[in-house]
Amino acid sequence: MQQIQLRDAKATLSAVIDQARQGEPCIITRHGRPEAVVLGFDEWQRLSQVPSFGRLLMAAPLDADDVPPRQDGLRQVEL
Template identity: 70%
Template sequence: MREIQLRDAKAALSAVVDDANRGEPSIITRHGKPEAVILSFDEWQRLSTVPSFGKLLAASGLVDGDIPERDETPLHDLDR
């Protein structure tokens, strides 16, 4: 993924959008810091439909007792 300064992206916005549509997203920077990402609409739609980890867990069908209690036993003796 290439980085492009904001002022350069403004001057070449059409080319930046064309690159994104070809599968080459760009990171827009301001004063050297990443500020935004330009990617194709199709890629944005694909990424925006990925469920959160919480939603995946909620849909898993797990019930109380399906996951064993956490073992709190120390991994090694700290007094040695």
């Protein structure tokens, strides 16, 4: 993945967007630190549809017997 400084990204924004549309995202840096990523809209849509691991767990049809008891002494959550 290409990295480009913010001032250079401003100067070549059209090229940065063209590359992102072709499937090559670009990391925008400011003072050497990553600040943003430019990626194509199709890739953003694909990524935005992927559920988080937490959402997948919350949606799982679990019964109380499906989860083993905790072994570390912390309180157990009732299902």
